[in-house]
Amino acid sequence: MRVLAISGSLRRDSHNTALLRAAAERVPAGVELELWDGLKAVPPYDEDDDHESTPAAVTALRSAVAGADAVLIATPEYNHSVPGALKNALDWISRPIATNPLRNKPVAVIGASTGIFGAVWAQAELRKVLSAIGARVVDRELAVGQAAERVGAAVNDQELLAQLGEVVDALVAAVREREAARSAKQPLAA
Amino acid sequence: MSTSTIAAPPGTWRLDKVHSSIAFQVPYLAGAFNGTFREFDGTLDVADDGAALTGVAKVASVDVKDDNLSTHLQSPDFFDAESHPELRFSSDRIALDGESVRVAGEIEIKGVKRTIEATGAAHGPVPNLQGNDSLRLQLTTTIDRTEFGVSWNAELPGGGKALSDAVTILTELYFVKEA
Numbered sequence: 001m002r003v004l005a006i007s008g009s010l011r012r013d014s015h016n017t018a019l020l021r022a023a024a025e026r027v028p029a030g031v032e033l034e035l036w037d038g039l040k041a042v043p044p045y046d047e048d049d050d051h052e053s054t055p056a057a058v059t060a061l062r063s064a065v066a067g068a069d070a071v072l073i074a075t076p077e078y079n080h081s082v083p084g085a086l087k088n089a090l091d092w093i094s095r096p097i098a099t100n101p102l103r104n105k106p107v108a109v110i111g112a113s114t115g116i117f118g119a120v121w122a123q124a125e126l127r128k129v130l131s132a133i134g135a136r137v138v139d140r141e142l143a144v145g146q147a148a149e150r151v152g153a154a155v156n157d158q159e160l161l162a163q164l165g166e167v168v169d170a171l172v173a174a175v176r177e178r179e180a181a182r183s184a185k186q187p188l189a190a
Numbered sequence: 191m192s193t194s195t196i197a198a199p200p201g202t203w204r205l206d207k208v209h210s211s212i213a214f215q216v217p218y219l220a221g222a223f224n225g226t227f228r229e230f231d232g233t234l235d236v237a238d239d240g241a242a243l244t245g246v247a248k249v250a251s252v253d254v255k256d257d258n259l260s261t262h263l264q265s266p267d268f269f270d271a272e273s274h275p276e277l278r279f280s281s282d283r284i285a286l287d288g289e290s291v292r293v294a295g296e297i298e299i300k301g302v303k304r305t306i307e308a309t310g311a312a313h314g315p316v317p318n319l320q321g322n323d324s325l326r327l328q329l330t331t332t333i334d335r336t337e338f339g340v341s342w343n344a345e346l347p348g349g350g351k352a353l354s355d356a357v358t359i360l361t362e363l364y365f366v367k368e369a
Binding site for chain 1: 258266267272273342
């Protein structure tokens, strides 16, 4: 099973990226978590560009999502909302809506901020956006407040690591549930 | 006037899918939003001691005249078509009173089953152009979509919700008796 991890922060020493690195250490056997680092290269969304010549960074992003069984996103909060670069990348992924690679894909959202609220509003908005795109948004939240103290450059807080492990487990369970539902599909019959 | 079971000759009655329709209507703002299912099937089995109605509609065939919305309806926010590709209905309690009909049965949406009652009108049977008996059932019921986990909504900027929880299902079922 492959999980694609996307950090909404471009900063080198990002707390959110550190959370994802820590998550990579918590995945169960048989699960591989890959940290995607192409966010900065994704240009502003323009439907014309998509029709004429899709940017290489976007094609790479779409195939990374398509090749993953699940996606884990860690988002900071900018002005009470989702960072523009992250939202922009999701807008690219979402087109065309009916066949976009996030459709039905299990996605979990976590977030860290240096304030006390742990990016809860950005996470809520991100869940709304992902639902509109058609993703299977995992009903788990991890709001890491005071990230400068709790996360730093690497996560050593045992309680936080356990919570991170629970989110990863819920995401893996959502993939297994989806696989089970797909194999149990019934044909159209009266 | 007495209530009786359906006044149709015993046998298997197949749904004429071209002349039948399964539609739904959801109030929003000051209007109502309408949709239909293009793919469905149904059977009416009439025996001497009663009748049974079964039907199924394919979620992927929902038609709402807007591709973005149609896609959203397939997603986990609404029907979750991947996990629950079909809507189902079955009833073995069909009561006629003149042309009025009352059908009690079980509806399944998004994997959740609930007992509902639909009411409407029955017409026929009358022979169709091929000489086979045909009959028409017009049935309507209102359900609370949130009971089935079809719970998407959005807060309006001025207060209130974008979409009603109450959904009216309107079916026009035209059956032809098997020869």
